[in-house]
Amino acid sequence: MSLPYSEKVIEYFMHPKNVGEIDDADVVATEGSPACGDMVKLYLKVNPETKVIEDIKFRSYGCASNIATASIITELAKGKTIEEAKKITWKEAAETLGGLPPAKVHCAVLAVDALKTAIENYEHKMGLVKEKKPTDIEVVKKRLRHVINPLTGLDVLKVNFIKDIKIEDGIITVFFNLDSDHQFAENIKSEIKEMLEPLWDVKEVRVIFNDELEEQKK
């Protein structure tokens, strides 16, 4: 049998760990939405003294790799301090699962982002946050490193999909090095919007493909 998933992904898909809710959770975070086809909800219980994540549970709406990566994230984070847990990367999550198909790497990104958001929410709640940083090219690029090309499993910056980025009056325009009829054009476009639209000072995100730029020039 040659399913696209590793044995470990299948094992976690079939028997996920830490499923459910924490009634007296310190913080809850949701990443993704049913509309995107992927959604992870995390519940965290953090020790106020040591800042150790003492309990973590999840619920998940999505495909097999979504369920497996959400489950593995809870295992990786449990027992770590929030500072340690912040350093967990999607690569670590994917590797712990014995690898993911390129088209499914974004599931690991989503699970890690859910954990990061949960920790940020916790810090905010406890008054641990610093000032809000205005969105600049660096912030955008950092976020775009979380948008994965489904063909290769590498992020869109690494594969040179981005020609240019402009930020003007809260409007981010991303110029893409692809045509709009590329197999994954619509998918990547919606992922980019999903990644940049939540930024606090961003009003709109525009993604322009090569052929659309040509049209505009005409």
Place this chain on the structure above:
Amino acid sequence: MSDTQKLMQVYLDNNAATKVDESVVEYMNKYHLEIYAVASSQFSHTPGIHAKEGVDRAHQIIANKIGSKESEIVFTSGFAESNNLTLKGVAQANQDEKRNKIIVSSIEHFSVLHSAQRLSKNGYIVELINVNEEGFIDLEHLQTLLDDKTLLVSVMHANQEVGTIQDIKTISEIVHSKGAIFHTDCTYSFLQTDIDVNDLGADLLTISADLVHGPKGVGALYVREGTKIEKIIDGGYQENNLRGGPENVAGIAGFGRAVEIYKDEHTEKTRQLRDYLYRRIKEEIQDIQLNGSSDFSKRIANNLNISFNRIEGESVVLHLDMRGIAVITGSACFSRSLQASHVLLAMGFTHERAHGSIRFSPSRYNTEEEMEYTVQNLKEVVAKLRELSPIK
């Protein structure tokens, strides 16, 4: 379930590909092992003439079945080629005409939609016809789009995802009233429902062997005599000069054989299994939505499409696969473009409803026991995934 236990294997993906009937395989083998010469003219050697007879016989069987002339059947490599030949062949043959608009429905197979998109790059104006929430063509919208610049209109008879059967007769009358050419893709309705080229009013009509328990790699295009169309594959004067290259003799003969042995009772058996499955799913599982025509007389017998609220389809498919049951989903996670089904979205569904959709497509080879096994396993899988879901 332990590995040593043998799983029941339930194949429910017959809107994608079907089991080839054993007698068809046997029939084809004759053309692999004995009559393997290239099909050639009557002035050829005897083996070549015998091969040609096999091809001719298939022309006869299919022409009889759809009420056409034998010379109006063009064998191709499958429905995708038939649809490509239709759009590109008609466009190519009518380049000098004033008509430059092509209208197709928004729920067509990609072989129609992507061909149309390609033609739009070559100067053709392409318009998509809206469908309603059950997948029926909006006839008023078609009338708005249709004008005397329209060259070709293509609307599929039955859709492969939701099974909705269109009123092709009415559609073809509307199209012909403006003098445009009308094509209908009958890949998914062929043998599931009666097809007569004159009743339907088709100028071009696609069918395919792989959906009717025939071999893969063979389809046909009906081309009404006098329709202006040119071949898109060069390589000789075969198939009434509309498809170059040596004929796939065994495949074509097998297609003919599959059609010849098909009985209406096969469709009836499939329909009963589908109806049983739907009734039992409704009894056992809450919070579901039927996708496609609610009037089952306007749905092909081998199609059932249901959305299970609050869960995602790929997970359902994988769980069922591990229990020996083969189905598909319209979820983005399942598709090669990571986009939710264009058919379900065109019907105005939310992404969530598309992501939660599962298609069940039985055939005459299934049994009621298999349907019950499917319901029981589906019930467990849906409950398990809903327990896991953050959406309540």
